[in-house]
Amino acid sequence: MKYPTKLSDAAHILAFIALHPECDLTSGKLAESVQTNPAYVRQLMSAMRKGGLLLSVKGHPKPALAREPARISLLDIYRAVEGDKPLLHQDTHTNPACGVGMNIQLALQSFYMDIQQAAENRMRQITLRDILDQYHARVKESSK
């Protein structure tokens, strides 16, 4: 497992916080659920705090969402933890002296942006609220 899973882990953390508003959620407890280490959790939380998604205070374990789940989209989370990293990557290391290759890559660029837009539009529509709803549906289903 060395593919980037920051988005998954970050969403996991946010959902966990939303589901346990009363408890003391230490980075250790969150790390236990994600099965990672507390420092990594704090790194992700730090990124999300900077991204305006999370509120937390140094010293005591009471993280809280900065706004309601319906107003936190997957794209927001992605931006917070991955920045503007695209889903598809161009080869920026082609031969600059080859005009043909250069123009092929430039042509590709515009299409990659289209694909990125298509994915981002979908990510913008999916909110933490949706994820929580889906979570509850699954819990209900499995308890039947």
Place this chain on the structure above:
Amino acid sequence: MKYPTKLSDAAHILAFIALHPECDLTSGKLAESVQTNPAYVRQLMSAMRKGGLLLSVKGHPKPALAREPARISLLDIYRAVEGDKPLLHQDTHTNPACGVGMNIQLALQSFYMDIQQAAENRMRQITLRDILDQYHARVKESSK
């Protein structure tokens, strides 16, 4: 630069072949344009041959598209060189004993599939023909 650029490189190779139907295109010449080594080019070509996009014969440098550019989509190329690797990756290593975390990841899964679908739909619409058209437009533009 260690992000996956196989799709970009594969599309580059296909476009280059489409643009030079007369020439002897050795893996070395293609590698020169992509600025990589011939063996890597051959690996990508091998994947695309297995994916039914490319025709080539061992021993002589005459690669050819298996079908017309308008019938080769970016998704075809992606499938050929990346298989079914998703754009977003779940964290499959969360704590199995944590039912909450488990269900959060399962909930995420369905949304990731949506995003993947959105991206793939766009990739399916973009063909090598489109890329070549865009290429020609850029060449024309830059020669003005």
Place this chain on the structure above:
DNA sequence: GCTGTAGTTATTATATTTTTTACAGCAACA
């Protein structure tokens, strides 16, 4: 047969991600 190239596999190098370690600073509480 000789030469050049494709096809394939294995190894190495490099970049990126995650893990781990460490420590200063704040909150809660006795």
Place this chain on the structure above:
DNA sequence: TGTTGCTGTAAAAAATATAATAACTACAGC
């Protein structure tokens, strides 16, 4: 006010995926 536990942050280490490289066999064309 001192102690404890946690956060926030940085930096170094480990893990691993990707591309680069090397090496080999096999085929085409001359």
